[in-house]
Amino acid sequence: MSLTIRNLHVAFRRNLVLDDVSLDVAPGETLVLFGPSGVGKTVLLRAIAGVEPAARGQVLIDGRDVSALGPDRRDLGMAFQNFALYPHLAARENIASPLRARGVASAEIEARVGRVAELLRISHVLDHPPRALSNGQKQRTALARALVGQPRVLLLDDPLRNVDAKLRYEMRLELPRLLRAAEAATIYVTQDYREAMALGDRIAVLHRAAIAQCDIPEAVYDAPVSVNVARLFGDPPLNLLPCRPVAEAGGLRVEAAGLRLLLPAAREAAGRDCLLGLRPETITVSRAAGGGAGTVRPAGAGGAGVPVEIVAATPLHERMVLLLRAAGGVELLASVLGEPPQGVPVVLQADEQRALLFDAESGARIPHVARTLEVVA
């Protein structure tokens, strides 16, 4: 039950919303479509569903070209952020509606609605109309309706957007199991990078009307193709420091914010204007050497420590986000575990292995030559 999209174009007048987008989603796979609002995620879903008249290109389900078929003949299940339930129908009938439309026998409908309701833990509210349901129950009802017909393709448009944080988190844990059981090719739209990483077997990042990167979550996070992709992931997001690398034995020498890093990066970037990308959790802050006991030299930290001032400490869940100021007034964010040293001079160190380097002009990442993720066969 695979889904293939080939050379999809969508333009509204002169405005090119999707430019030659191609994607493959395997049976049972969840592909997360990720990007900021207005980037064209919903338009892509509409094109797959067959309700976007401006779409040009091919949509194949199980290898069969359905581009010319109407939405009701594509065998899709859909759920949306606004739930889109029929207000006059009880939850049970909302869920049953795709089966009724297909003329499935009543006994069969009852059995299947019962099963999917149990899976989504809404059996006890099946007789309630939507207005009597909590947002969480509405959203589960909408998901049940999407799943009940056992469609070959599931299109989920930011379905957790309008439920509260606790429910959203619960569903984030539950959905992978539900989606695996559904065995459909699933496209899941979200703007929340954590949700994208939690739910996606792969993540397709939409940027400027095209798929900028499509890969497993770890690769998108650790080896983003561009500075634009890198900035969309991480909380707090990564630090970006202007620099001009110099070729040296073993790689590129990069100096920024007082740091001197030797990156195992491709040497053709030497002499070019670049951006050094440091994720906050790859920066460590410790007492300055000579500050007595407690000096920490974490493994993998590159270069000598750079003296910094801790401007402010703002806790984030179990971590501490530190706003640091280095010489020259350069500010950096570090995300560390435990309490930072207080009342003593501190230094920062950065993990060279996880440092990212981008071409300042094109924004493209300059690949490391020795990163394990990128070993070329």
Next chain:
Amino acid sequence: MSLVLQHVSKTYNPRSAHPVRAVRDLDLDVPDGDIIALLGSSGCGKTSTLRMVAGFEDVSEGTITLAGKRIDRLAPARRGVAMAFEGYALYPPLNVEENIGFGLAREGGLRRGTDTRKRVHEVADLLEIGPILDRRPAGLSGGQQQRASLARALARDADLHLLDEPMGQLEPQLRAVLRGRVKALIKARGLTAVLVTHDQTEANAMADRIAVMEGGVLQQYGPPGELRDRPVNLFVATFLGEPPMNALPATVQPGGLRLEDGEGVHLDVPPSALPPVGSKVVFGVRPHRITLGQGRLHATVTSNQWLGDQAHVAMELGDRLIVAVAHQRVAAAVGSRLDFDFREADAHVFDAESGRALLHGNQPA
């Protein structure tokens, strides 16, 4: 300056058949120089409280004292309070610089070289709106308007600064940096600030103390660490924290608890503060306080999600899910059995009916 609310209530439509009791008998003591956060979901009473302190709403009952002086009957302008609103409320005909300097005009105006001008530019640079000082509010993005509003409040010398969702519109990178800068500025100038927010990450990042409100009632007021480690009830325990605290139904047994998880896992809990054997309770442990890979308990992994800087592992304990957070990748496939544990000191027990906390670690709540 210190702010004290005593027995403050707000009732809308008091004489109607359906009076709305937005705030009930609120006591709050904000020490001079502290940043506190009023935290809760919409309708919890935090905004009504803010409006009463600012003077946009009358108090129905109780008193509000700022710097030792009763202010609850004073006009807003005479209370010595600077505000940044969620709706921005910038003056449309004035440019950003004039808006920020508005409350300071009598201190010498914005002419070149004045202290007022210097302060306006300092705050504007701090909030990264220096380049748009000559623009009118109508041409600005939501995030720029929000920063202009915040700058106007922070530029003023006031006894109290009220900040209503001051950074909700900002993009993540800027928000993370500005949280740090604004906190540092407030501390450096010794300001007293009340932050109103529905966002627990904002409250945790900025505040010395957090007041959690729900249904018009103050649930708990204390430093973030105290709310995390000693929540007074199940509401506070599961409202704060991401992911939320694991909460599993359990029954008191001789010497401990039995989890109602289908497998009847027994947990040793010191019985000192527990209700009688057979009582229904809720057992709680925070996801960050669970150690994985070894321990007394075992469960089947249902999901293992790596989020770039942390792993969230969900396990099926009987018919319940229990979530653990680790700061490294966890090698555990979905469907595999995983051992886990937690320290006795990190266990919480709540009364199942009232939700009241009974036990935190080895100590009665």
